[in-house]
Amino acid sequence: MTLSHSLIAPSGGAPGTLSPVDYSHSSDGALTLNDVSISEVGVFQLDTAITGGNYLGVDVSPGSSLEPGVTSLPFGRQVPYRFEATVTPGELAPTCGNFSYIGESLSWLTPPSIGLTAVNAQGDTTVNYSFTGFNRLGVDNFEPETIGSDNSNLGTDGNTLAVSETFNAGTLSDIGSLPSGELEYVFSNTDALSYNKSLLARVAPFNPDLTITLDDFQDDDGVGHTRPTSDLTFNPQANFDMRYGRLWLEDTYGPETQDLAMPMRTEFFSAAGRFEQNTDDSCTVFASTSAALAPAGFTSLQNSAGTLAAGRDARAFVLDASAPNQGSVDVSYDAATVLPWLQDDYDGDGSLDNPTGTATFGIYRGHDRVIYWRELP
Secondary structure: OEEEEEEEEOOOOOOOOEEOOEOOOOOOOOOOOOOOEEOOOEEEEEEEEOHHHEEOOEEOOOOOOOOOOOEOOOEEEEOOOEEEEEEEOOEEEOOEOOEEEOOOOEEEEEOOEEEEEEEOOOOOEOHHHHOOOOOOOOHHHHOOOOOOEEEEEEOOOOOEEEEEEEOOOOEEEEOOOOOOOEEEEEOOOOOEEEEOOOHHHOOOOEOOOOOEEEOOOOOOOOOOOOOOOOOEEEOOEOOOEEEOEEEEEOOEEEOOOOOEEEEEEEEEEOOOOOEEEOOOOOOOEEEHHHEEEEOOOOOOEOOOEEEOEOOEEEEEEEEOOOOOOOEEEEEEEOHHHHOHHHOEOOOOOOOOEOOEEEEEEOOOOOOOOOOOOOOOO
């Protein structure tokens, strides 16, 4: 007997190849074929006919009145055996030059992408998977698991550093000349990842070491990139340092008859185990509107705003001359609101604080270029 097939759906799809194309059927009972395969995705019918179209001199070819062949009911949807997956892991972008601060939100320099090709058990592409109703992949199938922590970089407690993330829906599209059976998912440019800012993260600079996992990846028909299905994982590149940083307001002093400038700098915890000025930081912005004086009314802040250069600004905040008042006033900066990744535990109480500097009016400051001054009789 000959065995043939016809494609019912998708309309305009590839018919694929049937195997086997003939078989022997005895007249004394039923026959079950267990190894019939069709190389494509779709809905099909099977047809049988006597080989040669002639039996004992009688025309039994398809279409003859004595044709003994049988046409099956439509069956399917036939689905792919698995996906061949090609992952481009993407790359995270530093927030400032060659580094980012722990606590800052990281985004993609190049978002990761996953190329998928629907294939049959022989590894041949099933192009009909591109048709509507046969493509059972959606953006929801690409939702990553929680990252949780870095793979190798440790905090001060000896545990891997905690990481937070927000993954948004990316884009899923057909690629190649349709129908191709090939799709590509690209992660969203609005994704955000960050290392949690805490005192446990006060460690030397390190390179991010992260793994993104699509747990038990599969489409809505249960077709995965492996059989049985398994996780799809990859490690995005990150060619920059993560640094534990903080703001520092430098104390200042001078006569009550002159305005006082208070410098501000950024520091990072270095491999030497101490804080150092972050000369790579020409990105941090500041504004006097986020600063406050205590006690209030002793003097006032002039309006100022800018961006640090090489990690410092010598006139970040300027306090008006306090005359006739003499004494000290504290300047605090609301880093918790505007620069939370630059808070630190300044008072040693175990919690992150805003930086504070002290300006003292009524002290003769002298000239910066004078090393020693002596009055002669």
